[in-house]
Amino acid sequence: MSYLAQRLLHGAGVVLGVSVIVFGLTWLRGDPTSVLVPLNTPPAEMERLRHDLGLDRPLPVQYVEFLGRAIKGDFGLSLRQRQPALPLVLERLPATLFLVSSALLFALVVGIPLGMLAATFHGGPPDLLARLAALLGQSLAAPWVGLMLILIFAVRLRWLPSSGLDQPTGVVLPAIVAGLYPAAGLVRLLRTGMLEVLSADYIRAARAKGLPERVVLFKHALRNAALPTLTFIGVQLGFLFGNSVVAEAIFAYPGMGRLAVDAIGARDLPLIQAFVALAAIVVVLASLLVDSLYVWLDPRVRLA
Amino acid sequence: MSTARASRRASSSSTPARRQRRGRLGREPAVAVGLLAAILLAALLAPLLAPYDPLAQDLARRLEPPGGRYLLGSDSLGRDILSRLLFGARTSLLVGVLAVAASSIVGSVLGVTAGYFGGWWDALIMRVVDTWQAVPYLVLALAISVVLGPGLETLIVVLALGTWMTFARVLRGETLSVRASNMVLSARVVGATDRRIMLRHVLPQLSGSLAVLSSLMIGSTILFEASLSFLGLGIQRPMPSWGNMLLDGVEVLDTAWWVTVFPGLAVLLASLAVNMLGDWLRDALDPRR
Numbered sequence: 214m215s216y217l218a219q220r221l222l223h224g225a226g227v228v229l230g231v232s233v234i235v236f237g238l239t240w241l242r243g244d245p246t247s248v249l250v251p252l253n254t255p256p257a258e259m260e261r262l263r264h265d266l267g268l269d270r271p272l273p274v275q276y277v278e279f280l281g282r283a284i285k286g287d288f289g290l291s292l293r294q295r296q297p298a299l300p301l302v303l304e305r306l307p308a309t310l311f312l313v314s315s316a317l318l319f320a321l322v323v324g325i326p327l328g329m330l331a332a333t334f335h336g337g338p339p340d341l342l343a344r345l346a347a348l349l350g351q352s353l354a355a356p357w358v359g360l361m362l363i364l365i366f367a368v369r370l371r372w373l374p375s376s377g378l379d380q381p382t383g384v385v386l387p388a389i390v391a392g393l394y395p396a397a398g399l400v401r402l403l404r405t406g407m408l409e410v411l412s413a414d415y416i417r418a419a420r421a422k423g424l425p426e427r428v429v430l431f432k433h434a435l436r437n438a439a440l441p442t443l444t445f446i447g448v449q450l451g452f453l454f455g456n457s458v459v460a461e462a463i464f465a466y467p468g469m470g471r472l473a474v475d476a477i478g479a480r481d482l483p484l485i486q487a488f489v490a491l492a493a494i495v496v497v498l499a500s501l502l503v504d505s506l507y508v509w510l511d512p513r514v515r516l517a
Numbered sequence: 518m519s520t521a522r523a524s525r526r527a528s529s530s531s532t533p534a535r536r537q538r539r540g541r542l543g544r545e546p547a548v549a550v551g552l553l554a555a556i557l558l559a560a561l562l563a564p565l566l567a568p569y570d571p572l573a574q575d576l577a578r579r580l581e582p583p584g585g586r587y588l589l590g591s592d593s594l595g596r597d598i599l600s601r602l603l604f605g606a607r608t609s610l611l612v613g614v615l616a617v618a619a620s621s622i623v624g625s626v627l628g629v630t631a632g633y634f635g636g637w638w639d640a641l642i643m644r645v646v647d648t649w650q651a652v653p654y655l656v657l658a659l660a661i662s663v664v665l666g667p668g669l670e671t672l673i674v675v676l677a678l679g680t681w682m683t684f685a686r687v688l689r690g691e692t693l694s695v696r697a698s699n700m701v702l703s704a705r706v707v708g709a710t711d712r713r714i715m716l717r718h719v720l721p722q723l724s725g726s727l728a729v730l731s732s733l734m735i736g737s738t739i740l741f742e743a744s745l746s747f748l749g750l751g752i753q754r755p756m757p758s759w760g761n762m763l764l765d766g767v768e769v770l771d772t773a774w775w776v777t778v779f780p781g782l783a784v785l786l787a788s789l790a791v792n793m794l795g796d797w798l799r800d801a802l803d804p805r806r
Contacts, residue, residue: 223647230648234657241664352736352788354743356763357781360770368771448650455655459744473656474748477663485660493652500651 220504224497231493235486236279240272283490289483293476298487302469306491308378309468312457315384316392317446320453324396325442328403333430335408343400350397355456359390359463376465387460394456395449402445406438413437440511447503451496546801549793556787560606567600571757580773590775592765598775602783605757609787612669612752613738616676617731623677624684625720625727631685632692633715639689646682654679655744662750672751676738684730688723695722725802732795736788743784759784 254262263269267278282288288298331343366386367375374383410416411434419429458470465471473488559566568588575595583590589598631642658675665671695701696719704714739759745751746760754761759780766777 226644227648227651230644231652234648234652238660238664241661348789348792349785352740352785352792354740354747354760354763354781354784354788356744356747356760357777357784360763360766360777361781364770364774364777451650451653455653456744458653458655458659459747462748470656473659477659477749480663482663485663489652489656489660492656496651496653 216508217505220501224501227497228494231490231497232280232283233276235283235490236276238486238489239482288487288490291476291484292481293479293484298481298483299491301484302472302487302491305467305469305472306495308466309454309457309461309470310495312384312387312391312460312466312468313450313453315388316390316453316457316460317395317450319388319392320396320399320449323392324399325403328400329407329430329435331400331404332407332411340404343404347397347400347404350393350400353393355390355394355459356463358393359386359460362386362389363463378467383464383466387457387464387466390460390463391453391456395446395453398449399442399445403438403442406441407434410434410438440507443503443507443510447500450499450503454492454496546794546797549790549797552786552790553794556606556790557610559603560610563600563603563607567597567603569597569600571596571600571604572755573597580769580776582773583775583779589779590773592762592776593769593773598762598779601757601762602759602779605759605762605780606783606787608669608752608756608758609739609742609760609784612672612676612742612758613735616673616738617680617734619673619677620679620681620734621684621727621731624681625688625723627681628685628688629692629715629719629723632689633696633711633719642685643689646685649682654741658741658745659748659750662745667750667753669752672742672745675745675750676741679741680734680737683734684727687726687730691723691726692719695719725798728802729795729799732791732798736791736795739784739788739791759787 267275286299290296291298291301294301327343327346331340334340363375363386366373373385374380375386377383416429416433419433420426424433457468458474460466461468461470462474469488469491473485476484476488573596575591577595578586578591579593579595581587581591581595583598587597587599589602591597592601627642631639658679661675661678662671665674701714701718704718709718742751742758743760743763746758747763749761749764751760752758754765762780763777766773766780769776
């Protein structure tokens with residue numbers, strides 16, 4: 214079986230597993246009816262509802278029914294908006310994808326040069342500075358970063374909007390909040406990777422035959438150090454997605470994370486279930502994309 | 518979140534270049550330990566150190582800037598920010614430590630048994646880990662908090678659920694290599710039970726990774742607590758936590774910066790301290806050095 218077919222099968226398995234988690238959410242408190250109805254509902258009413266919803270049947274039966282409906286995109290009605298939950302979330306997906314990819318772009322644009330710089334000037338001031346920046350980036354609370362960015366760039370300097378997505382520039386500050394932690398990780402990873410590669414024999418050979426340092430760094434070293442970076446991005450996707458929820462909440466960004474946060478107060482479980490499922494599917498699809506990039510970039514994977 | 522980073526840091530390989538690579542930050546555990554000790558002490562002694570009751574409101578003295586009657590200023594209900602930070606440290610650290618304790622136990626049991634027994638058990642555990650990692654952590658945390666209702670217990674459960682698979686994944690990998698060692702083979706030859714081999718021969722070998730991962734994970738949970746409490750899913754007001762203090766600052770961000778700035782700095786210092794400690798521990802405990 215080819216590598217990609219294997220990954221595809223694995224992805225399908227993961228999505229099936231996620232469906233168990235999403236189904237399990239309703240049963241987390243023992244009795245899902247208590248989540249679905251207002252407080253102080255009379256017991257008789259609860260009993261009737263339980264029967265109507267099929268909640269008195271065996272769990273596996275309920276799961277299979279849930280799965281059947283979920284595959285058709287039916288997660289039930291949003292409790293708050295009284296509309297099918299999935300379309301409500303799907304409607305917000307493009308905005309979230311825009312934010313997540315901007316955050317990824319930010320992480321790459323900041324992380325790669327800083328990591329390279331640190332490795333090239335290993336032990337020097339740029340190295341120390343990059344390492345300090347990475348350590349800071351991994352120790353800052355996302356909501357705080359967001360609030361400080363608003364304070365500086367929106368309130369004081371008035372350079373960028375503090376909320377919404379009326380102009381495309383509205384994505385800048387949220388993207389920094391969501392991308393900061395992965396950027397810091399990327400600096401560390403690329404620095405270590407480059408240092409490892411730079412001490413390899415083929416780099417010494419490239420230098421010995423008189424190649425310009427620029428060619429050695431970018432053509433020989435970076436290409437090889439870039440592969441772990443790709444893996445890293447694959448693993449960080451979920452995290453990027455998670456942090457975008459915080460970013461969307463801070464900046465009133467019209468994505469699906471904001472929709473879910475707004476649903477917290479109403480305990481709108483169908484909407485949140487649709488959100489969890491969709492988020493996981495997006496992450497699985499994105500990691501499949503990363504896997505196929507791997508095949509394209511690294512002939513060893515293709516031929517193995 | 519930090520799964521990739523932590524696993525990489527915990528099991529990174531040793532090369533000669535690596536030795537020189539340890540930068541100044543890595544060689545200075547004193548800074549990290551000192552900082553951490555100060556934060557722990559401040560949390561423990563909060564009732565003695567706090568100048569005011571962290572819950573006492575004084576509406577006549579709302580939003581007073583730092584430096585006057587209140588060292589770090591007061592918030593929009595006239596509560597002393599310094600006192601709230603000190604008591605908030607208790608909540609934030611307690612939550613972090615308990616969550617990591619729970620997740621490290623669950624994660625090591627699953628990871629070590631998966632690596633040791635292999636076969637279908639290993640395959641099952643690893644598929645569960647994969648599935649769990651596909652759901653963005655904050656998304657899952659949000660969903661679980663909504664179902665269980667927010668609060669201290671929920672927060673600990675949710676944080677543990679978000680970190681156990683990092684322990685499982687790393688410790689499984691390390692168990693695989695320890696299992697093949699002569700030491701484990703000889704123990705098996707003399708008839709030691711699986712249980713005994715895992716507890717007495719495998720687990721002690723993993724204590725270094727466990728320590729490194731735990732400290733890094735405490736750093737992550739402090740950040741997560743801030744995010745979740747900020748979304749209203751963590752510690753409920755009025756009980757102070759660093760995360761919900763950030764939330765208190767939102768409405769007055771443009772007029773009273775100190776309400777937001779100080780809790781964020783507290784999170785930064787605490788997570789900086791554990792991250793530095795984790796980095797240093799990793800280097801110091803690496804037996805290959």
